[in-house]
Amino acid sequence: MADVTFGSCCEDLAEAMTRPENPTFFVEENGVLYLSIGFAETEEGLMWFDMAAIHCPFCGKQLQDKEAIAATEEPEESEPE
Numbered sequence: 001m002a003d004v005t006f007g008s009c010c011e012d013l014a015e016a017m018t019r020p021e022n023p024t025f026f027v028e029e030n031g032v033l034y035l036s037i038g039f040a041e042t043e044e045g046l047m048w049f050d051m052a053a054i055h056c057p058f059c060g061k062q063l064q065d066k067e068a069i070a071a072t073e074e075p076e077e078s079e080p081e
C-alpha cells in the first residue's frame with residue numbers, strides 16, 4: 001500500500017501533492033491520503049483536524065476505500081472489556 005500514488009486523477013491534485021510546503025495534503029505511513037480541514041488553538045498547542053480523503057477534493061474521483069482505510073488505522077483508544 002506504500003506505493004500508492006495520489007494525483008493520477010487530475011492535475012489539481014497532482015500539483016497539490018508535489019508541493020511539500022503545502023500541509024493540507026499528506027500521506028501517512030499507512031499509505032492513506034489525509035486532508036487537513038482546519039486547526040484550533042488548544043491548551044496543548046495547535047491542533048490539526050484532518051480526515052482521510054475518500055474522494056479527490058478537486059475532481060471528486062474516489063481515491064480510497066473507507067473500509068480499507070479503517071483497516072489500516074490503529075485504534076486510538078481501546079474499549080475496556
Ligand SMILES: [Zn+2]
Pocket residue numbers: 009010011013056057058059060061
Ligand atoms: Zn482529482
